[in-house]
Amino acid sequence: xxxxxLGGEFEFIKHVTSNxxxxxxVVKGAGDDCAVLDYSDSExxxxxxxxxxxxDHFNLKWFSPGQTGWxxxxxxxxxxxxxxxxPLYAFISxxxxxxxxxxxxxxxxxxxxxxxxxxxxxxxxxxxxxxxxYVFNLTLVGKVDKKGIRYRSGAKPGDIICVTGRLGxxxxxxxxxxxxxxxxxxxxVSPRCRTAxxxxxIAGYANAMIDVSDGLASEVTHICRQSGTGARIDRSxxxxxxxxxxxxEKTGLDPYDFALYGGEDFELLFTMDPxxxxxxxxxxxxxxxxxxxxxxDRGIYISVDGENQPLKKGYDHFA
Ligand SMILES: [Mg+2]
Numbered sequence: 001x002x003x004x005x006l007g008g009e010f011e012f013i014k015h016v017t018s019n020x021x022x023x024x025x026v027v028k029g030a031g032d033d034c035a036v037l038d039y040s041d042s043e044x045x046x047x048x049x050x051x052x053x054x055x056d057h058f059n060l061k062w063f064s065p066g067q068t069g070w071x072x073x074x075x076x077x078x079x080x081x082x083x084x085x086x087p088l089y090a091f092i093s094x095x096x097x098x099x100x101x102x103x104x105x106x107x108x109x110x111x112x113x114x115x116x117x118x119x120x121x122x123x124x125x126x127x128x129x130x131x132x133x134y135v136f137n138l139t140l141v142g143k144v145d146k147k148g149i150r151y152r153s154g155a156k157p158g159d160i161i162c163v164t165g166r167l168g169x170x171x172x173x174x175x176x177x178x179x180x181x182x183x184x185x186x187x188x189v190s191p192r193c194r195t196a197x198x199x200x201x202i203a204g205y206a207n208a209m210i211d212v213s214d215g216l217a218s219e220v221t222h223i224c225r226q227s228g229t230g231a232r233i234d235r236s237x238x239x240x241x242x243x244x245x246x247x248x249e250k251t252g253l254d255p256y257d258f259a260l261y262g263g264e265d266f267e268l269l270f271t272m273d274p275x276x277x278x279x280x281x282x283x284x285x286x287x288x289x290x291x292x293x294x295x296x297d298r299g300i301y302i303s304v305d306g307e308n309q310p311l312k313k314g315y316d317h318f319a
Contacts, residue, residue, distance in 0.1 A: 066111030073115035084203030085144030086196030171262025172247035184243035
């Protein structure tokens with residue numbers, strides 16, 4: 001039986017973790033953006049880990065080593081932010097080639113440490129080995145105020161579903177690169193996740209939160225599954241940049257597919273009582289309402305030109 005036959009990455013995680021009991025002090029194990037550990041009276045520790053594999057997550061034809069290091073950090077920090085937290089410490093493990101140069105690794109660390117500086121992350125250790133392709137894995141430890149933590153499971157019927165920034169930019173850049181077309185590729189090769197200050201501001205008003213790493217459709221589905229709700233997304237209001245629309249035109253592809261089924265945008269998706277919009281706007285206003293949370297019996301669907309369609313799931317590593 002192949003891993004893909006289980007139904008996807010989410011089902012695979014359930015398959016291998018469902019019998020693991022959690023000892024006291026562990027608030028949340030696998031299944032959210034981070035594991036959550038009890039730490040002090042007022043704070044939790046957050047732990048997350050994420051890997052980038054050459055030719056799957058990055059292609060050195062398009063990525064400089066520095067961009068690879070930067071993206072590795074930004075994609076991991078995004079998971080800490082998705083819980084409303086701020087990152088603190090990092091551990092990096094990597095598999096290099098036998099002939100990897102000092103210049104390559106200097107550039108990699110330049111990018112990695114630039115992102116660490118942006119988020120006040122300190123590197124505390126790691127492991128280095130060699131193999132036949134580059135593999136970089138980062139583990140991040142962060143913290144969050146107990147009152148400020150947000151899970152995927154907190155969405156309530158009546159909440160609006162919001163996303164920060166614009167979606168689809170990373171996939172738009174990737175498609176340009178794959179087709180050898182000129183255009184804006186920065187969102188793919190050097191994405192910027194949100195900041196801890198922004199995540200904490202949002203968490204103050206949100207009921208549920210997740211980061212957009214596998215496409216809007218996938219993240220909404222996670223929120224609904226874990227909150228026991230349904231949802232409606234309005235396709236026409238999904239925020240996209242002019243560069244993303246330009247890439248769609250040049251590649252002949254549908255920009256909505258980039259946003260819904262692409263990934264690696266590292267924006268935040270959150271649900272909140274619509275009454276909170278004015279207060280959040282005063283602290284943070286780069287967000288767009290793209291739908292609403294419904295009761296579970298209504299299902300998960302997307303409104304396309306006035307017609308309701310079931311929401312397909314997004315990108316899956318094993319599908
Ligand atoms: Mg995530």
